[in-house]
Amino acid sequence: MKYKISILFIFWLSNVNAQLNQNDSLREIIIKDKKTTQIINTQTIDKQTQLQYQTNSLNHLLALHTNVFVKNYGVGSLSTISIRGSSAAQTAVLWHGLNLNNAMTGLADFSILPVSFFDEIKINYSSNTPNALAGHIELSNDKPNFTKKNIFQIGSAYESLQNSAVYASGLHANSHVELGIKGFYQHARNQFTYFNREKETFEKLTHAESETKGVIADLYVKLCSRQTISLHYWTQESTREIPAALFENRSTKNEKNQSTKALLAYSIQLNNWSTKTTLGMVNDRLDYSDSLIALSTRSHAITLPLTETIQLFPSSHQKITIQASAIYSKLITHKHEDLQRAYLSVHYDIEPRWRKLFIQSFIQKEFTNVFTLPLIAGFNIKRKLYKEYYLNASISSNYRTPTLNELYFTPGGNINLKPETSRNLEGGIEQTVNKRQYSLKTRSTLFTRDVKNWIVWYGGAILTPHNIQKVWSRGVEIDASFRYQLESVEPEPALEIKEIQIVDQVQSSNRKQATNLHFQLLYSYTLSTTKESAIANDYSVGKQLPYVPRYQVKMNMGLTKNLFEIYYVYAYTGYRFVTTDESEYLLPYNTHNLFASYHLHLGKQHQLLTTFKVNNILNKSYESIVGRIMPGRNFSVGLNYRFKN
Numbered sequence: 001m002k003y004k005i006s007i008l009f010i011f012w013l014s015n016v017n018a019q020l021n022q023n024d025s026l027r028e029i030i031i032k033d034k035k036t037t038q039i040i041n042t043q044t045i046d047k048q049t050q051l052q053y054q055t056n057s058l059n060h061l062l063a064l065h066t067n068v069f070v071k072n073y074g075v076g077s078l079s080t081i082s083i084r085g086s087s088a089a090q091t092a093v094l095w096h097g098l099n100l101n102n103a104m105t106g107l108a109d110f111s112i113l114p115v116s117f118f119d120e121i122k123i124n125y126s127s128n129t130p131n132a133l134a135g136h137i138e139l140s141n142d143k144p145n146f147t148k149k150n151i152f153q154i155g156s157a158y159e160s161l162q163n164s165a166v167y168a169s170g171l172h173a174n175s176h177v178e179l180g181i182k183g184f185y186q187h188a189r190n191q192f193t194y195f196n197r198e199k200e201t202f203e204k205l206t207h208a209e210s211e212t213k214g215v216i217a218d219l220y221v222k223l224c225s226r227q228t229i230s231l232h233y234w235t236q237e238s239t240r241e242i243p244a245a246l247f248e249n250r251s252t253k254n255e256k257n258q259s260t261k262a263l264l265a266y267s268i269q270l271n272n273w274s275t276k277t278t279l280g281m282v283n284d285r286l287d288y289s290d291s292l293i294a295l296s297t298r299s300h301a302i303t304l305p306l307t308e309t310i311q312l313f314p315s316s317h318q319k320i321t322i323q324a325s326a327i328y329s330k331l332i333t334h335k336h337e338d339l340q341r342a343y344l345s346v347h348y349d350i351e352p353r354w355r356k357l358f359i360q361s362f363i364q365k366e367f368t369n370v371f372t373l374p375l376i377a378g379f380n381i382k383r384k385l386y387k388e389y390y391l392n393a394s395i396s397s398n399y400r401t402p403t404l405n406e407l408y409f410t411p412g413g414n415i416n417l418k419p420e421t422s423r424n425l426e427g428g429i430e431q432t433v434n435k436r437q438y439s440l441k442t443r444s445t446l447f448t449r450d451v452k453n454w455i456v457w458y459g460g461a462i463l464t465p466h467n468i469q470k471v472w473s474r475g476v477e478i479d480a481s482f483r484y485q486l487e488s489v490e491p492e493p494a495l496e497i498k499e500i501q502i503v504d505q506v507q508s509s510n511r512k513q514a515t516n517l518h519f520q521l522l523y524s525y526t527l528s529t530t531k532e533s534a535i536a537n538d539y540s541v542g543k544q545l546p547y548v549p550r551y552q553v554k555m556n557m558g559l560t561k562n563l564f565e566i567y568y569v570y571a572y573t574g575y576r577f578v579t580t581d582e583s584e585y586l587l588p589y590n591t592h593n594l595f596a597s598y599h600l601h602l603g604k605q606h607q608l609l610t611t612f613k614v615n616n617i618l619n620k621s622y623e624s625i626v627g628r629i630m631p632g633r634n635f636s637v638g639l640n641y642r643f644k645n
Contacts, residue, residue: 040128040360040380040394041426041445043067043479045121048565052595052611055157055165055186055638057212058121059110064554064569064593066123067477067524070110071547074628075161075190076210076240079111083125084447085473085528085548086134087454090400090420095139096232096263098280099131103301103329105286106403112238112257113139114184116155116167117216125477127424127449128378128396130345130364134449144178144220144228150645157611157638161631163188178220186212190243194629195621198246205629207251210240226270232263245627252292258285273312280305300332301404321347329404337408340369341401358382370407373399373419385429392445393427406455406465418467422451428477438484448474450531458535468534471545475526486515515561522554530580540580547625549574551588563599568592578626589622591615609640 043066053061059079063070069082080088089106092099093113101108115121122138129136151171158164165186172179190208195201214236221229237258244251260283267276282303289296307325314320323345330338343366350359360380366373378396385391402417428445453467528548530540544550551574558567572590593615600608612635619633 041125041392041428041443041477043123043125045123050115050118050121051609051640052597052613054116054155054167054640055636056115057111057186058113058115061115061121062110062123064571065520065522065556067125067479067522067552067554068123069549069552069573070624072111072624072628072630074208074243074245074625075192075205075631076188076208077111077242077628078107078109080107081110081137082548083123083135084127084449084475084477084524085471085526085545089403090132090134090451092129092132092136093139094136095234095261096265097278097307098261098263098282098305100139100261100282102284102286102403103282103303104284104299104331104403104405106400106406108137109257112212112236114167114186114212114214116169116184117182117214117234125445126380126394126396126426126447127398127422128362128380128394130343130362130376130378130398131366131400133398133400133420133422133451141180141218144173144222146173146175146178146220146222148174151643153640153642155609155638155640157636159188159636160634161189162191163636176222179218181215181217183215184213186210190631192631192634194632196246196629205243207241207253208243210238212236212238226268228267228269230265230267232261232265234261235259246623246629247627250292251290253290254288256285256287259283272314273310275311276309278305278307278309280307299405301329302332303327303329317351319347319349321345321349323347331404331408333408333410335408337404338369339401339404339407342367356384368401370415371402371418373401374421378424388431388433390430390432391427392430394425396424398422398424402455402465411462412457412459412464414465417455417465418453420451420453420455420467422449424449436485438482440480440482442480443478445477446475447477448472466534469530469540470532471528472531473526473528475524478521478523481518481520483516483518486517516559518556518558518560518567520554520556522552522556524552526550526552538580543580543582544577546578546580547576549576551575558595563601564597565599566594566596568594586623586626589620591620591622592617605643605645607642607644609638609642611638611640612636613638 045061045065049065059070059072062068062081070079071082072079081091082088083091089101093101093108118139119141124135124138126135127133149171154168156164156166167182167184169180169182188210190205190210193202193204196203214234216234219231223229239256242251242253242255261281263278263280265276265278268274284301286299305325305327307323310322312320325343327341328338330336343364345362345364347360347362358381361378363377365375374397376397376399378394380394383391399422400420402419405413406417407413407415426445426447428443430443431441433440451471454469454471455465456468457463457465526548527550528545529542530545533541553572555570556567558565570590570592572588574588575585577585593613594617595613597609597611602608614633614635616631616633621632622630624630
């Protein structure tokens with residue numbers, strides 16, 4: 001798409017501000033281009049929900065507000081996710097296009113990813129993104145608009161588990177430079193009493209202390225009207241004690257994670273094409289110790305990705321994206337094992353003028369120094385059926401490459417591993433209705449995915465990864481949200497000139513507020529079963545994969561009145577088998593949670609937000625992993641201050 005906006009025209013728009021009525025004046029002008037139509041099955045967490053979780057890690061947010069299944073390995077311990085019955089390593093986590101999954105384990109630990117570090121969180125449930133066999137989660141910050149502003153924000157919270165957290169952020173911008181810095185610190189003691197069913201007695205959780213601290217920074221420099229250079233930096237460290245499981249007498253396990261990520265990007269925007277070059281670096285360290293068995297391990301890996309992306313716009317309704325990337329990953333050991341990868345992908349998107357048919361497609365080929373990867377491709381289509389109803393369909397192939405640990409871990413690595421490959425098909429119906437007093441959005445999706453060469457660790461004294469299974473995942477997902485406005489509200493001041501939207505981001509303190517009711521239902525039914533196995537007489541064939549719930553239901557309902565908001569969240573998780581033959585399982589559990597917040601505007605530049613949460617209101621006792629009890633009823637209070645000039 002082409003947008004030609006002269007500098008004089010922008011100044012003219014700014015001057016319009018002074019001529020408007022004072023009550024409808026615009027405090028900030030943001031120029032947004034036309035939104036790209038979403039074809040793939042994507043969910044975006046709304047800003048108001050994110051505000052409630054600014055002092056929490058990402059696992060808390062995903063567990064209650066998405067169709068993702070979050071697997072918690074105990075309080076303060078590792079948290080991974082499963083999308084549509086996948087393994088944790090099959091889902092990619094992206095930050096500025098950089099894959100955050102640990103190069104050694106292939107996992108992303110969501111318990112150490114602060115929500116406050118990101119302005120936007122998107123979950124792609126589909127398998128039609130290259131190098132993301134089971135979809136991906138995209139973490140991003142607002143794009144720079146190079147308008148003069150200064151924003152400062154600080155917040156803190158305290159939990160009844162004797163946990164505390166504090167975060168701060170600052171943004172300075174002018175017509176040429178935009179710099180944003182965010183910091184986060186959390187200290188958790190995770191103190192609560194629980195019933196130990198193995199010993200039939202009440203106990204207090206011990207050896208469960210953890211600490212997380214990190215800083216993230218984004219620097220954008222506008223070299224000229226068409227060229228931008230940016231530097232993104234993220235450093236974080238977390239230490240934690242791993243408490244004893246229900247069947248253990250005590251624990252001395254300790255873990256320390258250190259990670260540094262940096263990305264340098266240079267982009268050029270021209271009339272009919274654009275280009276972006278990025279050079280990244282990821283440095284991951286993982287230390288683990290257990291003095292009871294005299295075990296101490298240290299792992300260290302470095303990843304260096306170089307990517308060139310070219311976008312061509314043959315017309316205002318077509319886009320061609322060509323991406324070439326080279327990735328070098330190295331396991332820092334005495335042998336210095338590495339994995340070298342290079343791929344080329346081509347994407348083609350089209351939006352016809354009649355806006356009834358939308359098409360996205362891709363093809364990709366990758367080469368490595370260890371194993372052979374297949375040619376993959378995908379095709380997505382969105383067709384308008386009637387008024388607000390749309391039909392979505394997608395077919396694709398994909399893969400996941402083995403991690404450094406799976407290839408080279410000592411002892412147990414397997415250099416002969418093959419990549420996991422998949423064939424994916426999904427379809428669904430989407431409806432979006434926007435009326436004066438209410439809005440309704442529903443999305444229903446049927447999906448099926450066949451994965452070959454599924455990697456499983458098994459063995460005797462030494463576990464080794466093997467390509468021994470074929471897994472078939474299929475099911476249905478429903479995402480329905482409804483919002484109703486009980487009282488009228490004065491219209492927002494806005495100007496629209498073609499594709500340009502002028503938005504007032506700061507509400508006037510004397511503007512009449514609306515009373516809104518909102519409701520959201522998330523439902524998923526997932527069958528993820530072993531289809532074939534290379535192990536003779538394997539009892540897992542035809543059985544559900546361990547720790548993949550068949551049913552999940554989540555409901556969110558709330559009321560917003562003037563500056564006050566209250567909402568209730570219900571979450572149900574069904575049976576999870578803990579053995580491959582379904583002989584043992586964990587019982588279903590449900591939690592009831594209450595959230596409340598109050599916004600206070602202290603003039604035009606100052607805002608204060610207070611939050612209050614009650615988690616697990618009915619004090620339900622449940623396990624996410626065998627032997628790892630989760631907290632009962634607990635509460636937290638938080639305070640957030642924001643200054644904007």
